[in-house]
Amino acid sequence: MNSTTKIATQTIVDSILEPVLTPAPAIGINNVTVSFKTPKGTYTAVKEISLTVQKGEIISLIGHSGCGKSTLMGTISGMVKPTTGEVIANGKKVMGPGPDRGIVFQNYSLLPWLTVYRNIYEAVDSALKDLSKSEKRELVERNLKTVHLWDHKDKLPGQLSGGMKQRVAIARAFAINPSILLLDEPFGALDALTKSNMHVELLKLWNLDNREKTIVMVTHDIEEAIFLSDRVVVMNNGPEATIKEIVPVPLERPRNKKEIVHDPVYMSTHDKLLNLLIDKFSIDDIKE
């Protein structure tokens, strides 16, 4: 085969494969800048950020406190309006919050006067109006059972532990079944053991959904970011924060928490993230 024929054949092969190989973007953050008006003047939190997240991907945003992670998440959820630029979610420009994007915050945001069951049912009821009552009830039951809280369904949030409240918040987000799940430091306040269990629960729910749900998570925890994510987005400090680097996590799934820590890929990814985030490793690094 001469080189011209070879190139032509390759082009045909590429064009046949292309539709299969091209992943569908779930989120497109296009040149987004967010500025806030403050008593001291305009404060630009994030500047000209662009990021594409593919359908089914799990992405972590990591960076120092105040660098604009929540602000960026806010532009995806629709709760923060970009000053310039735009966010596209599921092919549509984000103009405000919508049921295709569910958000879980660190503070759970449960309604304290409603039982665990009602907290989820009310959310399902307002987001999925077309479902019948029995379909809504079935959805609430299935998701509460998945996070092992069915037996606690009649309790009020005040009668639950932090980890249980967090599971209610996650079950609620999954029951609404948004195609994009936004997690803003969802496990930040939990002890190491509960946190670890929650990671596994989250991946279980993601697996049950055929890994089609796109997840964007804000975290301060490098181990958590590596265990859960396909890519870790490291942000620079603000003001005018930008993306410092995007670190891929090429570890196979399903991942085993106990085993991956010994994997050389895990170790090098951990090292890379640590170096990107931390500039002082011992008191010898502090000059003057």
Ligand SMILES: Nc1ncnc2c1ncn2[C@@H]1O[C@H](COP(=O)(O)OP(=O)(O)OP(=O)(O)O)[C@@H](O)[C@H]1O
């Ligand atoms: N509504 C607002 N008005 C004024 N400034 C704001 C507003 N929201 C956020 N900021 C500022 O924007 C910057 C980024 O805040 P953001 O909450 O996004 O940071 P973060 O990286 O999520 O922080 P943390 O890790 O501490 O939660 C901060 O300096 C914050 O004070």
